[in-house]
Amino acid sequence: MKDKKLKKVDLIFECNDCKPVEVLEKTLKRDQDEIILDIIDSGLKGRGGAGFPTGLKWKFTKNEDSAIKYVICNADEGEPGTFKDREILSRVPEKIFVGMAICGYAIGAKEGFLYLRGEYNFLLKDLNATLDKFNAQVKDLGLDFTISIKSGSGAYICGEESALFESMEGKRGEPRNKPPYPTVAGYNSKPTVINNVETLAYVTMICRLGAQQFKDMGTNDSRGSKVFSVSGDTPIAGIYELELGMTVQEFVNEFGDGDTKAVQVGGASGSCVPRKNFADTIIGFEGIPTGGSMMIFNSSRSMYNVLHDYLEFFAEESCGQCSPCRIGCQQLLKGIEAVKRKERNPQYLEDLKKLAATMKLASKCGLGQSVANPFTSIVDNFKEEIIY
Amino acid sequence: MSEYLVNLKINDLSVSVPEGTTILDAAKKLNFRIPTLCHHPDLTVAGNCRVCVVEQKGSRALVASCATPVSEGMEIFTNSRKVRDARKNVIELLLSEHNADCTKCFKNGNCELQDLASEYRVGDHVFIDLVKTSARHEIDISSPAIQKDDSKCIRCQRCVRTCHEIQHVSALAVVNKGEHQAISTFLNKPMNDVVCTNCGQCINRCPTGALAERSYLDQVWDMINDETKHVIVQTAPAVRVALAEPLGFDPGNRVTHKMVSALKHIGFDSVLDTDFTADLTIMEEGTELLTRLKKALVDGDKSVKLPMTTSCSPGWVKFIEHTYPSLLDNVSTCKSPQQMFGALAKTYYAQKKGLKAQDIVSVSIMPCTAKKYEADRPEMRDSGYKDVDYVLTTRELAMMIKQAGIDFESLPDMEYDRIMGDSTGAAVIFGATGGVMEAALRTAYEIVTGSEVPFKNLDILPVRGFEGVREASVTIDGCTPEWSFLEGVELKCAIAHGLENAYQLMKAVYEGKANYHFIEIMACPGGCLGGGGQPIPTNEEIRSKRAQAIYAEDSGLPLRKSHDNPEVQQLYKEFLGAPLGHKSHTLLHTHYKGRKRY
Ligand SMILES: Cc1cc2nc3c(=O)[nH]c(=O)nc-3n(C[C@H](O)[C@H](O)[C@H](O)COP(=O)(O)O)c2cc1C
Ligand code: SF4
Ligand code: SF4
Ligand code: SF4
Ligand code: SF4
Ligand code: FES
DSSP states (O other), X not given: OOXXXXXXXXXXXXXXXXXXXXXXXXXXXXXXXXXXHXXXXXXXBOSSSSOOBHHHHHHHHHHSOOSOOEEEEEEOOOSTTOOHHHHHHHHOHHHHHHHHHHHHHHHTOSEEEEEEOGGGGGGHHHHHHHHHHHHHHHHHTTXXXXXXXXXXXXXXXXXXXXXXXXXXXXXXXXXXXXXXXXXXXXXXXXXEEEXXXXXXXXXXXXXXXXXXXXXXXXXXXXXXXXXXXXXXXXXXXXXXXXXXTOBHHHHHHHHOOSOEEEEEETSTTSEEEEGGGGGGOBXXXXXBOOSSEEEEEEXXXXXXXXXXXXXXXXXXXXXXXXXHHHHHHHHHHHHHHHHXXXXXOTTHHHXXXXXXXXXXXXXXXXXXXXXXXXXXXXXHHOHHHHHO | OOSOEEEEEETTEEEEEEXXXXXXXXXXXXXXXXXXXXXXXXXXXXXXXXTTXXXXXXXXXXXXXXXXXXXXXXXXXXXXXXHHHHHHHHHHHHHHTOOOOGGXXXXXXXXXXXXXXXXXXXXXXXXXXXXXXXXXXXXXXXXXXXXXXXXXXXXOOHHHHIIIIITSOOOOEEESOGGGOEEEOGGGOOGGGSSOOOOOHXXXXXXXXXXXXXOOHHHHHHHHHOTTOEEEEEXXXXXXXXXXXXXXXXXXXXXHHHHXXXXXXHTOSEEXXXXXXXXXXXXXXXXXXXXXXXXXXXXXXXXXXXXXXXOOOHHHHHHHHHHOGGGGGGBOOBOOHHHHHHHHIXXXXXXXXXXXXXXXXXXXXXXXXXHHHHHHSTTSOTTSSOSOOEEEEHHHHHHHHHHTTOOGGGOOXXXXXXXXXXXXXXXXXXXXXXXXXXXXXXXXXXXXXXXXXXXXXXXXXXXXXXXXEEEEEEEOOSOOGGGGGGXXXXXXXXXXXXXXXXXXXXXXXXXXXXXXXXXXXXXXTTSGGGOTTSOSOOOHHHHHXXXXXXXXXXXXXXXXXXXXXXXXXXXXXXXXXXXXXXXXXXXXXXXXXXXXXX
């Protein structure tokens, strides 16, 4: 694997002669399978966290025999420390809509929905104005595809794709059993492509620039670039689009304040990288993947407090349906409190790590499965801070 | 299910099962038992308890066997180290938020959580006790029928699915998320203030003791021990074919006369039969139906509502009060057999026995929890007293028999006491869906034509079975002059059991899309034999065994038509006069009022 240096990129927000609808017009002239092959070839993986190859997802959905299919843009952005989708939604919404329309054309869907995080309702007015215009343009291009917006109601779990469908169907936002996967039975039990905001914006750019230009960036496992939300102990917090493949060290060199002791990669559900591992940890699917959140902690921070905050978040935001996650989150939280207060001896942390491993193995959805990431990485690397 | 077979390996053994089969069922085929909690054969899959997880080769996470369909070439391990560790951990977690006071719990000895915890020897808390630190301690005893104890709830949602999928009520729902997630009612109101029909189906499917009937065992023991009281007991038709189950027998055993023996042993002063008033119900309800038909067809009376529906299932009555109050005039004015019995116990029976009504304590043994609620209704005091004082479920009677130290198996058979102990086969089949219809047809047809229903051995097979909604029709042939207006009329009937099915049927009636004359509705799946007070567990196989037992009991009886019941004939002669007469009207009939849904 060749070493990548940290490189800033400008694909997503670039908008000099930005006419996304022209990209759509151009792409509609191409064969559907060809478009999908292009997306597969580009190596684009989902930017919502799970990193599933986007082109494959489309292919599976296209292959389903169903008169009704849907395209859904996941704009529920709820991962702590992630705020890049908001920026994309407010600055280049057309790129998202074009990505959705291309998908609709490619897989044979006539309807698209943008599921907007409840807290982002302030964007609704502008988004709807852009959308009205866009829907009309799509019609003029002769494509039978209409997008509308659905507002979420502020639960983190509704960002999980199957919970999102439940929520859209007017039910309680609880994740479903898988299989069936969304490509077979998603919204209204119809084949559905669900993609993150950023993923869809990249689709537009890939269709505009060609797969090769995207593929040339990044590494084998992590092609292209990605939008990062940088926060914490950094003098330059904000949104940055960076080429994939850099190490945490390179990242810290650019964004740290000189006293960085740990970086939480991937938000609360991601993993904590301690200073000693900065140089060997690649940010990407070969190392630690991230939906975009990068939280930097300097030596003034208590990692106990950091973990405590995350666990409080999960204990609150777990949908509560499955036993490992509902009860496990509470036990992890109360467990580190008990160790801190000396009500349980430090050995109890080992029981809790086993519990976290069980949650990873037995929880119903990605939320419960990923609590072990922050828990184990912080407890392993900052045990003293947890105990004393 | 598809014809296509899928090949897979479970614990290194090969098995082929139809596409769509779950890993859980495939394992069953190889006799590998996988523990479950949220799974129930009557309900859709939830996949939330996670105790059924198994290892799938090539998959990073474990998979829920109840929720995962098999796929070609799959390799599954149901008992690997990874599986056992995770499963045990999950059970430990469940116990950490569980108020395990088993000795006091009505599910002790028949609890899926307890079984699992004992199997894995999970007891002392590995994890922090979350029960003490939570506020989920108050038991909701607002309803006279159902109690809800959240401190025993494992959030498997079996009750929620039952109430929604089988009963179309949705009185119970999931609220809040994370640590505050709970099973609750609309606006967290007490159970007695919501749409709950008290059917008890949720109790039958709750794997723990979180949902239970309100028990009146202690009160009944007190009455039995009170020398100044004359305590009588009536037993509903469906009890006799299920009581044996919690006493260690297989489903489908008929123990009518051992049950009578046990009740005498326990100390009831008189052991009587709800079947007696089931026959009486047929006389009243059959006559009511014929009267309605006459008013509608001959007199052209527009105020008469058809189809007429049965009224003997109190869960159904409360359901329609909430759901279609505008159709309440379609409901027969007959009280349920339990309440007819109660009203007569403190009037007719008291008179005949020379007892004062206030000295009589009237107890009933029912397959039903809604009957507890029914007995408490203000409408049910026409004797001048509470017509039925205490209602016990089949389960409570089994507990009573155990408490009394009775060896049930060795009991001699005994006969019901008199009076109000006589019955016919027509009354026994009240316990199965379609039974009231069959009994009513046997009698009404004969009233109208003077001859028996045109079915072999009186078995009206088209109305039997477990199909959710069934239709049948009988063409009336050879009417006596009085009923000549019914000559050649095709009497159209429909039957529904389970309130979801009842809802579908009544929706059609409401929308004017149904042209039936008579509808039988039972709130519970299978009818009373699947009632909310019946032994746990329940599933289609158990219910059909109970149904077979009921029909066997019917065919073995010398009298099989309600109007042949000698005590019923005597009752009309000595006390009531004629069906729908003045006395019947005051004691045996009532009207219900609509209720809001919220
Ligand atoms: C608890 C949880 C929350 C999630 N929240 C989001 C979210 O806010 N936005 C998002 O795009 N994906 C979220 N996901 C991932 C989605 O389930 C899904 O994988 C994604 O939308 C697919 O799009 P992509 O392939 O373009 O990444 C979440 C997953 C989990 C388990
Ligand atoms: S893992 Fe957590 S969020 Fe996911 S289904 Fe289970 S309880 Fe809900
Ligand atoms: S529900 Fe089961 S485990 Fe809980 S107290 Fe009752 S018997 Fe014991
Ligand atoms: S008793 Fe019946 S109606 Fe009431 S909550 Fe239970 S299932 Fe629903
Ligand atoms: S009340 Fe019983 S059935 Fe309902 S969720 Fe709780 S444990 Fe499950
Ligand atoms: S029985 Fe399978 S998850 Fe509960």
